[in-house]
Amino acid sequence: MEGEILLLVAIREKIDIPHLCYEESLDPYGACRLCMVEVVTCGKTEMTTACTLRVYNGLEVLTDTPEIIRHRKTLFELYLAEAPKSEIIKTMAERYGVTKTPFLKKIVHDDPLGGKCILCGLCVRVCNEIMGASAIQFINRGPYTVVNTPFFEENPVCMGCGTCAKVCPTEAIVIEDISDERIMKSWSNTKIRRIACTECGRYFGPEPVMKYINTRLDPDLIEKLHTICPACRGKTIARQEILAKRGDIGNHV
Amino acid sequence: MGGSMRIKSRSDLEEVRTIGLSKIQPDRPRIAIGLSTCGIAVGGENLFNRLYTLIKEGGYDIALTKVGCIGYCKEEPIVAVTIPKKPLILLHRVFPENAEEVINAVLKGEVPESLALCRILEWDHITGILQYGEGFDTIPLYNDVPFFLHQTKVILRDAGFINPEDIDEYIAVGGYEAAYTTLTERDPDAVIDEVKQSGLRGRGGAGFPAGLKWEITKKAKGTDKYIVCNADEGDPGAYMNRNEMESDPHMLVEGMLIGAYAMGISEGLIYIRAEYPLAIKRLRHAIDQAREYGLLGDNIFGTSFCFDIQLATGAGAFVCGESTALVASIEGKTGRPHPRPPRLTDSGVWGRPTDLNNVETWCNVPVIIAKGSKWYSGIGNSSNTGTKVFSLVGKVENVGMVEVPLGTSLHRIIFDIGSGGAGGKAVKAVQTGGPSGGCIPVRLFDTGVDFENLNRIGSMMGSGGLVVMDEDTNMVDIARYFINFAASESCGKCVPCREGLKHILLILNKIISGKALAQDLILLASLSDTIQKTSLCGLGQTAVNPVQTTLKYFMNEYEAFISQEKR
Numbered sequence: 001m002e003g004e005i006l007l008l009v010a011i012r013e014k015i016d017i018p019h020l021c022y023e024e025s026l027d028p029y030g031a032c033r034l035c036m037v038e039v040v041t042c043g044k045t046e047m048t049t050a051c052t053l054r055v056y057n058g059l060e061v062l063t064d065t066p067e068i069i070r071h072r073k074t075l076f077e078l079y080l081a082e083a084p085k086s087e088i089i090k091t092m093a094e095r096y097g098v099t100k101t102p103f104l105k106k107i108v109h110d111d112p113l114g115g116k117c118i119l120c121g122l123c124v125r126v127c128n129e130i131m132g133a134s135a136i137q138f139i140n141r142g143p144y145t146v147v148n149t150p151f152f153e154e155n156p157v158c159m160g161c162g163t164c165a166k167v168c169p170t171e172a173i174v175i176e177d178i179s180d181e182r183i184m185k186s187w188s189n190t191k192i193r194r195i196a197c198t199e200c201g202r203y204f205g206p207e208p209v210m211k212y213i214n215t216r217l218d219p220d221l222i223e224k225l226h227t228i229c230p231a232c233r234g235k236t237i238a239r240q241e242i243l244a245k246r247g248d249i250g251n252h253v
Numbered sequence: 254m255g256g257s258m259r260i261k262s263r264s265d266l267e268e269v270r271t272i273g274l275s276k277i278q279p280d281r282p283r284i285a286i287g288l289s290t291c292g293i294a295v296g297g298e299n300l301f302n303r304l305y306t307l308i309k310e311g312g313y314d315i316a317l318t319k320v321g322c323i324g325y326c327k328e329e330p331i332v333a334v335t336i337p338k339k340p341l342i343l344l345h346r347v348f349p350e351n352a353e354e355v356i357n358a359v360l361k362g363e364v365p366e367s368l369a370l371c372r373i374l375e376w377d378h379i380t381g382i383l384q385y386g387e388g389f390d391t392i393p394l395y396n397d398v399p400f401f402l403h404q405t406k407v408i409l410r411d412a413g414f415i416n417p418e419d420i421d422e423y424i425a426v427g428g429y430e431a432a433y434t435t436l437t438e439r440d441p442d443a444v445i446d447e448v449k450q451s452g453l454r455g456r457g458g459a460g461f462p463a464g465l466k467w468e469i470t471k472k473a474k475g476t477d478k479y480i481v482c483n484a485d486e487g488d489p490g491a492y493m494n495r496n497e498m499e500s501d502p503h504m505l506v507e508g509m510l511i512g513a514y515a516m517g518i519s520e521g522l523i524y525i526r527a528e529y530p531l532a533i534k535r536l537r538h539a540i541d542q543a544r545e546y547g548l549l550g551d552n553i554f555g556t557s558f559c560f561d562i563q564l565a566t567g568a569g570a571f572v573c574g575e576s577t578a579l580v581a582s583i584e585g586k587t588g589r590p591h592p593r594p595p596r597l598t599d600s601g602v603w604g605r606p607t608d609l610n611n612v613e614t615w616c617n618v619p620v621i622i623a624k625g626s627k628w629y630s631g632i633g634n635s636s637n638t639g640t641k642v643f644s645l646v647g648k649v650e651n652v653g654m655v656e657v658p659l660g661t662s663l664h665r666i667i668f669d670i671g672s673g674g675a676g677g678k679a680v681k682a683v684q685t686g687g688p689s690g691g692c693i694p695v696r697l698f699d700t701g702v703d704f705e706n707l708n709r710i711g712s713m714m715g716s717g718g719l720v721v722m723d724e725d726t727n728m729v730d731i732a733r734y735f736i737n738f739a740a741s742e743s744c745g746k747c748v749p750c751r752e753g754l755k756h757i758l759l760i761l762n763k764i765i766s767g768k769a770l771a772q773d774l775i776l777l778a779s780l781s782d783t784i785q786k787t788s789l790c791g792l793g794q795t796a797v798n799p800v801q802t803t804l805k806y807f808m809n810e811y812e813a814f815i816s817q818e819k820r
Contacts, residue, residue: 030592031747033787047786052592067786074783078752102776103756119745138587138745141570143755145745 002057007035007050010063017063018072018092020169021120022051026129032120034075038062047071069096077101085115086170112148112186116172119145123164123173133157136164136187149188158184160192160206182206197229199236204229259547261555266424266433269546273425277415278383280337282315282359286347287331287413289322289499290492290531296348297330303349307356315359321500323413324654325370325400333413334364338386340372343395364389371395379410380427380623400651403670405632407640408616409656412500417535420542423503429548431622432507436514436554444515445471448618450626452638457483457574457611458686458715459791460637460704466608469598471516473606478518481583481602481609482509484525484532485567485574488687489738491718493642494612496654498525498532501616502539506562508615510548511622513560516608521562524579527569536564571688571742575790576609578744589744590790611716613642633659637703641714647684647721648675655719660701663693667721678723682806686715688735688742689795691802692728711802713795728807729814732799733761739796750793753784757800764814771815778804 005028010017020032028051035050040060047068050061062068076093081103083089093099108115121138124147128134135158139146149155160182165173174185177194180203184190194203195210214222228236260266277283286292286301301319308315323331328345332355335341342364347355351368358365369392376383396402406412415422423429435444449464470478482505486494498505509521525533540562543549551559565583572578573588580602582588601607617639621629630638637659643666645655650672657666663683667673674680682692685702691712693700700706704714722731740754760777763769781797781804788794804811 028592030789033747033749033789036787049592070779071783071787074780075748075787078748078756081756082748082752103752104759118748119751121746140745142741142743142745143751145751 001055003054005051006037006053006055006059006061009055010050015063017050018095019051020118021122023122023126023167026122026125028052029121029125032075032118034072036068036071038065038068072096073098077103079118081105083116083118083170083172086118086172088170089116089118112174112188113146113172114174116170117147118170118172119147120169121147122167122169123147126163126167131159131161131163133159133161135159135190148186149190152188154188154190156190158187158190158192159208159212160184160190160194161209161212162206177203179203195227197232198227199232200229202229202231258545259555260429260433261547263433266429269421269424271425273419273421273423276316276318276419276422277425278335278337278385279316282337282362283318283333283335284315284355284359285318285320285333285335285416287322287329287333288319289496290529291322291326291496292329292331293531295329299349300330300332300347300352303352304356307352311356313356313360315356318416319418320414321412321417322496322654324404324409324496324656325398325651326653327651328370331370331413332368334359335385336362336364339388340374340392341376341385342372342389342392343370344368345370364392366392369393371398371401376414377406377410378414378426379407379620380430381425383414383426399672400653400670403661403665404656405640405658406656407620407632408497408504408613408642409500409654410620411504412496412654415501417500417502418538420503420539420546423501427623428503428619429507431619432510432514432548433554435511435622436556436558441471441515441517444511444622447626448515448621451617451621451629452626452636453614453617453621453629454637454704455611456613456617456641456716458689458713460714463610463614463617466598466610467512467516470518470606470608473598475606477520478516478605479602479607480509480513480516480518480521481579481607482521482523482525482612482615483574483576483579483609484523484529484612485579486529486612486716487526487571487574487742488689488716488718489735490644490646490684490720491687491716492644493654493717495529495532496644497612497616497642498529499535502532502535503543504616504619505536505612506539506543506549508618509562510553510560511618512608512610512615514558518608519559519561521560522565522583522602523562524565524567524573524583526567526573528567533564533566540564570744571738572744572790572792575792577790579609580607587744589746590792592789613717634701634703636705641702641717643702643717643719645671645719645721647719648678648723648726649673649680649721650675657702659703660706662699662701664698666702666719667698671721674721674723678725680721681724681726682722682728684712684720684722684731684735684799685718686713686795686798687718688738689713689791689798690715690718691798692722692731692806693802694806697806711805712798728803728810729761729765732803733758733765735799736761736796739792743792743796747787747789747793749784749787750789750796753780753788754793754796756780757784757797761800764811767814767816769815774804774811774815 019035030049038045076098080101084105176183182192193207332344372392453463454460570588573582578588578590597607743750745751
């Protein structure tokens with residue numbers, strides 16, 4: 001379709017274009033440079049990123065010329081040096097025949113992202129653009145760039161939603177749930193209170209997220225959703241369904 | 254003239270012109286010190302203070318003032334002395350201890366000949382000609398000075414002659430005349446046509462036709478558009494824009510005013526780096542003065558046109574000179590580039606169509622309007638019209654600000670104007686275009702300096718820095734210097750620039766420490782290529798130019814670092 005992002009078209013058509021920093025719900029960012037393709041105009045080719053290119057009728061694109069493959073290989077070598085602990089990067093690179101890197105590997109002791117971060121910025125962007133929390137940001141610039149909370153301190157604005165970990169392409173972000181606490185290991189050990197289910201007593205959602213959701217819910221639903229864990233909610237719904245079938249009470253939630 | 258004077262007619266402008274002329278050519282001696290950053294750096298301010306004290310204590314009838322930099326930075330502090338009915342005399346290397354000598358001579362209607370650099374009988378300000386008197390025949394003429402002889406002063410026409418902190422003096426030499434004619438008599442589209450006809454190309458480095466960009470911005474959908482001046486000059490060794498703003502700030506204001514009228518835009522911004530405090534001060538002052546005279550603000554020249562300029566200062570990031578990063582910085586965000594399109598002309602500052610031009614591009618506008626596109630396109634060659642200001646620095650004899658027509662050969666600039674290597678050493682190469690440019694070996698010095706020629710030999714125009722290297726300079730070390738700069742100024746967004754430049758630097762360090770193998774040179778070349786082809790913005794794409802050109806032209810110097818047994 002005219003105006004669609006080329007990378008999305010490629011994904012739909014099962015044309016393999018490697019990418020690390022693209023997420024459909026966010027603005028195109030163009031940082032990982034892996035999705036570079038060659039656009040052919042009047043016999044001349046020009047390299048550009050598939051995640052920023054909008055398609056139009058008659059667009060001619062080459063996705064795996066020797067030139068592109070050569071650059072992708074070098075980029076993978078750079079990624080292998082930057083995130084030497086990432087198995088996902090290793091797997092992606094292997095598909096291009098890249099199994100080792102000629103570059104000096106980046107070794108950071110006590111790296112909160114475990115030597116897996118490739119600074120694609122997805123976590124920063126979802127936290128900012130989707131969740132509106134802006135709990136994490138880029139720190140420093142150039143080769144010294146890292147992602148973390150301001151001043152590497154626990155950040156009270158973090159809701160503990162975990163969207164950052166969900167979108168991370170290299171699974172670098174570590175979150176640990178211990179009873180009533182969620183610990184954002186990668187984000188300066190920011191701690192978030194979890195709430196207990198009023199039915200079974202088990203801890204489930206992070207409190208700030210539940211509150212955030214409440215602001216967007218029908219007041220009638222808040223009581224039931226806020227305090228009951230998904231498992232118990234399922235049971236409640238099932239019970240109500242059965243009762244309704246028997247004609248005892250009205251509708252379910 | 255009262256502070257509330259607003260210029261509404263040609264006769265108002267004439268009135269100010271008369272006042273201004275009486276300041277530039279008063280009926281008493283005038284001593285003007287070149288006080289741009291370069292002049293201040295070599296003690297110009299001390300000289301000014303010493304002269305001020307002497308004149309005050311002696312109660313002498315001498316006008317003491319400051320002017321911008323005439324460009325001959327090597328000979329600073331430069332003092333311009335005007336004695337009624339005598340030629341304008343430039344004194345050079347004047348220090349506080351010479352102050353009494355200067356005053357005593359001037360009081361006798363003379364100048365200290367031992368300090369004299371040259372005399373000027375008549376000066377073409379392009380927008381007007383000033384005649385000086387006769388005399389002092391033993392002092393060389395302006396054109397007898399090799400540094401000046403081959404230059405063509407168009408943008409620097411007023412630099413060193415007028416007080417940059419006094420709008421009256423700018424108006425005295427024909428300033429704001431072009432803006433007046435434009436706003437009161439000309440059709441906006443005709444102004445754009447004039448700029449297109451002139452062939453003016455963006456002086457920020459890319460060389461995009463300025464008139465075309467104006468037209469695109471004007472036609473872009475949207476309201477409340479912006480025009481922006483890029484004054485984030487950050488190349489090491491480049492200070493053309495600084496000098497232009499410090500020496501003649503009204504030239505920039507007038508250029509933007511004409512552009513705003515042509516595009517029908519009422520808001521202007523100057524994005525200037527915070528490291529230029531004097532330029533910021535003088536620009537603010539110039540903008541205030543222009544507002545006072547009704548040349549900025551509402552109903553300019555009494556017409557219905559409204560336009561004003563605000564300043565936005567940077568926070569010390571080289572990458573903010575890149576257009577999209579610059580916009581992010583103006584909006585208060587981190588200065589990181591984003592992919593284009595959308596281009597600024599569609600979505601720039603606060604998402605509105607924005608026209609962004611370099612300081613020097615704007616500075617060309619008043620003369621194009623004043624003298625016409627035909628006159629302007631007669632300078633330079635067919636596809637590279639006009640002049641370009643270069644800062645000639647490094648290991649060259651005559652360090653300074655050089656303005657020549659585009660297409661002038663490097664040989665002319667470096668040997669004829671610059672007098673070759675400092676201290677008589679042999680010149681080996683020149684780096685053009687700052688950290689994003691390349692090193693051009695002396696055997697290619699016949700190359701005419703224009704946008705296409707420089708690209709063809711692996712370098713670029715950039716904003717106009719020329720760093721000269723002599724026989725003692727190691728080219729691998731030069732490459733390392735520029736890569737170190739680019740790597741630490743990378744914003745860190747895309748991987749080739751952030752990681753790639755870091756590894757280039759590591760490889761160069763390895764080479765210089767003598768630990769590299771021949772294969773490291775191959776790795777260096779292939780990594781450079783990937784960085785150039787895959788980086789997100791201009792910084793990364795061009796940052797490897799110093800490496801690529803030194804590999805191409807000075808391979809022997811790389812090989813010398815690789816020991817025989819390792820080859």
